[in-house]
Amino acid sequence: MQEHPTAPGPGVDAGVDPTLAARVPTAPAAPDAAPAALEVRGLWRRFGAKVAVAGVDLVVPPGSFYGLVGPNGAGKTTTLSMATGLLRPDAGTVLVRGHDLWADPVRVKGMLGVLPDGVRLFDRLSGEQLITYAGLLQGLDRETVAARTADLLGALDLVADRNTLVVDYSAGMTKKIALACALVHAPRVLVLDEPFEAVDPVSAANIREILAAFVAGGGTVIVSSHVMDLVQRMCDHVAVIAGGRVLAAGTVDEVRAGRSLEERFVELVGGRVSGEGLAWLRSSSD
């Protein structure tokens, strides 16, 4: 059963700054009875002998704020790469708003805004040039790109560094400029891999606001994260993924079943070890 929430999900920061929300391009409202924003069926991918993703099924309802959580090496990045056209699946289909991504990539990619993790940017461009580049590649006209670039630089607090080369940005600034590139063409679906990693708390709050406003405007956001607390507060849906499989998926309340998401996550994934084995480490304190 797909939900179609009209308000931000539980836990999203209340009181979105209206000026900020207005400056950021948002997706138009989803039509009624729309197909899933993103639907992934039977996704498989192996690297050599290692199966990274083993039959992942996900249904991301339109207008949802969807969290993807899992331990290191769970297959989150691999799944999101395949869902955005950056990595070819060995098997399975990816439907973005009902359109098969791998059957018609050029058409479908325009609906997606992507922030991958662990890849470089064209970092010899200045921040402003990089956003412009992303916008022009999406086929936007010059005036639109210029206006949105200015808006995004303002919303992400990068105006002062607009002419600095991205290679000289800090890790957090780099994340923010990459997010701006993902947003510039007002995609219907945002897929963000670890968007909060290395981002300072103030910038993270700004980014959360922008994303909440994007969802409030009818867009769909999918984020992956290690930080359970963040996902619990921010997202309305969540999927727990480990060992290349989906262990649980649904609304946050369904998945956590009355406990905190972190407790439920540890229970699902397992693997807690007590630190008592490292007794020799204690002697180093004196």
Next chain:
Amino acid sequence: MVAQLVRLKLTLLRNGLRRSALQVVGIVLASLYGAGLLVVFVGGMVALSFEAPMVQRTSTVLLGAVIVLGWWLVPLLVFGVDSTLDPLRFVTFAIRRRTLLLGMAVAAVVGVPGVITAVATLSTAVVWWHHPAALVAGLLAAPIGLALAVTGSRAVTTAMARVLARRRAREVMILVVALPFLLLGPALWGFSQLEVSVDAEKIAEVVAWTPLGAPWAVPSDVVAGHWADALGRVLVALVALAGAAWLWDRSLAHALVNPAHEQAGGRARGLGAFGRLPATPLGAVVARCLTYWVRDPRYAVSLVVVPVVVVVLWFVDPGDEGRLALLAGPAVAYLVAWGISADVAFDGTAFWTHLAAPVRGTTDRAGRLLASASFGLPLVVALAVGTSLASARPSVVVPVLGLSLGVLLTSYGVASVLSALVVYPVQLPGENPFQSKQGASMASIGSQLAGTASVVVLVAPTAVLAVLALRDGAPPAVGVLALVVGVLLGAVVLALGVRVGGAALDRTGPDLQRRMTSFT
């Protein structure tokens, strides 16, 4: 510790081979090539042992000096130094720097080039098998020469990496490195005018007192009974070795606590090329490539050879008809156009920006090509016209222009297909430009050879016509035909290349991205 480092290097090499079949092929080919070279070299040494003493001395000194100089300079120019054991990786371990240096030096010999050099240098002693004392001297002196080659190579690259972190310094460096090549032409011309054998002996006598040649002259001194000379040369070599080790040690001490950080040179003003070119995906790709041609030194390095080629061809030309210089147009056309065959590899994982956007492969191909052609086409036309007008027969401008344009267009076409199919590890932007990437050379050399062979085949009709037109008394119509065929055939190859390469990129894009992710 030294043994551990050598074992580590072997383990790293073995694991690298296990990861990719291509690297196995690469190392097998490299070993075969090296073994072939060795057979020739050792055979030469055996033959040399029956020659006159003066010939033996001159040959060994000059060959040894070239080997040492090669170790010192080649990493600066082309391949970079093997960075399997990056000293920076050991910075958190409690290892004394002297131990680390010794281990790295010994480990540097482990590998195809190192082993070949070691065997080759030791084999120079074979020349003196008639004289047991000289044979022993050769076997003792050769390792000193080998150590000098390896240590000097590390010292030079480590020291230069520090200087070259600054962009300005790198530009100066490019000129300094290019200088010997600029002088090569006049020097060769000079040699051809003189009695070479007399000269070689004199050169060898001088070189034998430099660190480059000293170790190799010791055995012949022993044969002649010049014990003082032999001792002196050993001293020269040892002092140079100590100097190189000191330089390496100082540079490494600095580099370990100040990791290479390229100063990218800060800021851009406004949108640059993005504001001037059409606001379309194609215009954006062109603008991005042009920005990189200016800002990323890896691109600039690929153009360094252009003036070198022109000047060398100009000076090497034996007569004053300027006939060889006419090759400058086609040669530069190939070099410039072939540059885009590494374009996707240079993007590295940033290539995802194209993958994630609704950009067709043909747009990607055409954009990269137009950016390169925006300066490549005027340059090649200017060279073709310029060299023709400066030659004895200005009328050759027509076929020369035809061949140059044919090579340019054809190379663009073939490179557009090739770079959609093959990526190989290249230096990341801002990395030490003197470090080579493991497995890079063979994969790149293989694809380069295949691509270049395709260019040669596709240009052949034009080349035949151009050569016919250059012969004395050829009717002008042949030249015109060369121009027409060159441009038309080139245009067809170019159009097909963009089409086929674009379609291939649509298909292979995610796989290229995955391969480049696995390089990092």
